[in-house]
Amino acid sequence: MPETWTKALSDYEYPVRLSDYKRADHFPDYFIGSIPGNRASTIEFENRFRADSGNCVEPYFEVVFWKLYSRRDRRQKGTDRIVDHVLQTGVTAPELRTAIDSFVEKPTEPNLSVLRALLGIKTQVLAVVLTFPAFLDPVGYPMIDTQTARWITANLSNHNRNRRNLLTPFQFGYTSLRYNDFPNYLNWVRWCREVADVLTDSTDMEWRARDIDMAVFTAARERLPLNVLA
Numbered sequence: 001m002p003e004t005w006t007k008a009l010s011d012y013e014y015p016v017r018l019s020d021y022k023r024a025d026h027f028p029d030y031f032i033g034s035i036p037g038n039r040a041s042t043i044e045f046e047n048r049f050r051a052d053s054g055n056c057v058e059p060y061f062e063v064v065f066w067k068l069y070s071r072r073d074r075r076q077k078g079t080d081r082i083v084d085h086v087l088q089t090g091v092t093a094p095e096l097r098t099a100i101d102s103f104v105e106k107p108t109e110p111n112l113s114v115l116r117a118l119l120g121i122k123t124q125v126l127a128v129v130l131t132f133p134a135f136l137d138p139v140g141y142p143m144i145d146t147q148t149a150r151w152i153t154a155n156l157s158n159h160n161r162n163r164r165n166l167l168t169p170f171q172f173g174y175t176s177l178r179y180n181d182f183p184n185y186l187n188w189v190r191w192c193r194e195v196a197d198v199l200t201d202s203t204d205m206e207w208r209a210r211d212i213d214m215a216v217f218t219a220a221r222e223r224l225p226l227n228v229l230a
Contacts, residue, residue, distance in 0.1 A: 002202045004227045008215035011222065013037045016069040018062060022076055023083070030058040035066070039214060046210075049135045054097045057086050060119075060132075067131045078128075085120025100132045104141065107133070107189070109182055124179040134210050142192040142213030144185050149177060151220035152188060161228050165190035198229050 015037035018024065024031035035041050045066070052059045064082050068075040085091070099115040116129045126144060133141040149170040156167035168187045171180050192209040199207040219226045 001227045002199055002229065004225050005199055005215050005229075006203060008218045008222075008224050008226060009039060009211055011224070012039050012042075012214040012218045014042065014070075014217075016066050018065065020069075020075075021061075021065050021079060023080070027058045027061065030062055031065070039211070042214075043138075046135050046138055053093060053100075053136070055093055057091070057093050057096065060086070060093070060096055063131060063135055064119075064128060067128050082119050082121070086118075089120070091118050096132075097136075100136050104133050104137045107186060109179060112179075112182070123176075126177040126179070126181065126185060130185065134213070138210035139196075139208045140193060141189060142209045143217075144177060144188060144213075145217070146172075146177060147220050148188075148213065148217055149181065149184070151216055152184075155226075158228050159191075159226070162230055163191060163194055165194045167191050195229060202229075 015035060017034040018031045019033060021031045035045050045062075049059045049063055061079060061083050065075060065079040068078045071078070086096075096115070096118055099111070099118055103111040103115060112126075112129060113124075115132065116124075119129065121129060127146070130141075131143055134143040149172070152167050153169040156169060160166045166187060168184045170177070170184045173180060177185075189209065192212040195212050196207040196209050199212075215226065218224060
């Protein structure tokens with residue numbers, strides 16, 4: 001039954017106050033106000049990123065702060081590191097956008113590493129870098145984080161039923177997701193696309209891979225059930 005998925009998506013909530021970034025006043029027209037965090041307001045944020053990300057670097061800084069927002073211990077310094085690297089090295093918006101485009105077209109570790117290097121992220125972490133393909137192409141790409149990866153690992157035996165594209169268990173081994181789990185991320189991408197097609201056929205809305213990720217994120221956080229889909 002798709003109703004559990006519809007409920008989880010409707011319950012999605014990730015509110016972020018962009019103006020909490022301590023250097024917000026350095027970037028006029030950005031880091032203003034709040035994102036309520038439901039699906040509609042998050043899509044508005046995604047749309048703004050796509051509209052502006054080829055022209056200026058500030059949208060990338062906003063997305064990093066947005067992604068790190070739930071980590072109160074990391075969101076300021078983590079955003080600062082990327083902001084400082086991009087500004088000090090002169091990385092441009094077209095360079096960043098081209099790197100994301102390349103990954104979306106061909107999701108490989110080398111293409112991911114190009115984007116990671118442009119952002120100045122030295123360790124082989126996944127979550128922040130893989131936020132950008134999901135913002136650029138939410139139809140085709142979900143996000144990934146540790147909470148979602150734990151849900152996948154705990155629930156894959158049930159939710160692989162009736163699927164051509166199969167989830168695989170995340171290996172973890174670090175405090176954050178790393179390249180050793182990149183193949184499992186790719187399986188997650190394919191699974192999300194397939195499940196989005198199934199839900200689109202069985203509900204009255206067009207589901208995106210990003211919507212599947214939102215529903216699973218909510219289910220994991222709120223301990224909501226998600227039915228296995230036919």
